Amino acid sequence: QQQVKQSPQSLIVQKGGIPIINCAYENTAFDYFPWYQQFPGKGPALLIAIRPDVSEKKEGRFTISFNKSAKQFSLHIMDSQPGDSATYFCAATGWETSGSRLTFGEGTQLTVNP
Amino acid sequence: DGGITQSPKYLFRKEGQNVTLSCEQNLNHDAMYWYRQDPGQGLRLIYYSQIVNDFQKGDIAEGYSVSREKKESFPLTVTSAQKNPTAFYLCASSKQIPGGPSYEQYFGPGTRLTVT
Numbered sequence: 001q002q003q004v005k006q007s008p009q010s011l012i013v014q015k016g017g018i019p020i021i022n023c024a025y026e027n028t029a030f031d032y033f034p035w036y037q038q039f040p041g042k043g044p045a046l047l048i049a050i051r052p053d054v055s056e057k058k059e060g061r062f063t064i065s066f067n068k069s070a071k072q073f074s075l076h077i078m079d080s081q082p083g084d085s086a087t088y089f090c091a092a093t094g095w096e097t098s099g100s101r102l103t104f105g106e107g108t109q110l111t112v113n114p
Numbered sequence: 115d116g117g118i119t120q121s122p123k124y125l126f127r128k129e130g131q132n133v134t135l136s137c138e139q140n141l142n143h144d145a146m147y148w149y150r151q152d153p154g155q156g157l158r159l160i161y162y163s164q165i166v167n168d169f170q171k172g173d174i175a176e177g178y179s180v181s182r183e184k185k186e187s188f189p190l191t192v193t194s195a196q197k198n199p200t201a202f203y204l205c206a207s208s209k210q211i212p213g214g215p216s217y218e219q220y221f222g223p224g225t226r227l228t229v230t
Contacts, residue, residue, distance in 0.1 A: 006156075032217040043118075043204050043221035044157070089156060093217050100145050100164060100208055101172070102219060106156040 004092050006105025013080055014113050021075045021108045023090035028071070030094040034102070035064065035075050038087045047088075048075075080112045117141065118222035120205050125227045127199075135190045135225045137205030146188035147206040147219065150174060157204065163188055192227065199229045 005024045013019045023033075034049035050057045050064040050073065057064045061078040077084055087109050091102040118139045127133045137146065145164045149157040159172030163182040177196025182188055188207075192199045205222040 034217070034219075036221075041224070041226075043120075043206075043224050046218060046220065049218070100217060100219075101147075101159060101162060102217065104156045104158075107154075109154075 004090060004103050004105045006090050006108060008108060009106070010109040010111075012111045012113065015081060017080050017112070019077050019080055019084075019110055019112070021088050021090070021110070022072060023074065023092075023105050024070075024072045025092050026071065027092070027094065030092040032094065033064070033066065033073050033090065033092050035062070036089045036091065036104075038089065038107075044089060077110075080110075082112045082114050085110055085112050118205060118207055118220060120203075120222040120225050122225060123223065125225055127227070127229050129229055130194045131229075132194055133192050133199075133227065133229075135192065135203055135205075135227070137188045137190065137222060138186055139188075139205075139207045139222075140186060141207060141209070141220065142185075143207035143209045143220075144185070145208045146182070147208075148172075148178070148180065148188070148190045149204040149206065151202040151204060151224075160190065160203075192229075199227060202226050 007022050011019050035047045036044035037047045038044040048059045048062045050066050052068050063076040066073045087107045089107045090105040093102045121136045147162040148160040158174050160178050161180040163169035169182050179191045202224050204224045206219040208219045
């Protein structure tokens with residue numbers, strides 16, 4: 001019940017395309033869903049996060065879509081650029097079941113070709 | 115500059131030796147975490163600490179030990195009992211806010227440990 005399943009494992013798009021990364025969870029007590037971006041050899045950086053009381057959140061070119069009934073959330077990157085090439089991780093947590101612990105998906109390696 | 119520092123960036127050890135990885139934060143965050151990352155894989159939680167002098171095991175604590183004597187510091191020792199210690203180790207921290215948890219975790223730059 002603590003798992004977060006992320007897909008696809010890897011993704012290649014052309015510059016300007018809109019890559020979409022999907023995550024699914026089982027634990028209905030989860031109430032915080034962040035996305036992290038990681039470049040090779042660096043620590044992950046918090047990109048954007050959503051709570052289940054909203055269905056969508058945008059920050060710049062990054063959008064999270066959240067479907068509470070389906071227990072799924074996804075990251076969309078608008079007008080993708082080669083500099084967006086990185087590994088993206090979704091995560092989830094809920095105070096009642098996890099405290100402050102995050103459960104991470106396995107990651108998606110995104111390549112944006114020029 | 116506020117942030118999380120991990121040192122060293124690269125660490126090499128012989129099999130059978132214990133090694134301690136440093137993690138320091140000046141963000142005044144209450145909670146700190148250690149994760150392990152293997153190539154092409156996600157992040158797995160080793161240990162975490164929500165307050166000074168208290169810590170809990172994560173999902174893969176065997177072969178590791180930690181201490182939390184100061185709010186700013188959360189060192190991780192990789193012991194000789196850890197069967198496959200070569201990995202990228204990441205430290206993170208988060209701030210507890212009044213009335214509820216803060217889930218925003220911020221990561222350090224990581225330490226790549228190679229054991230031969």
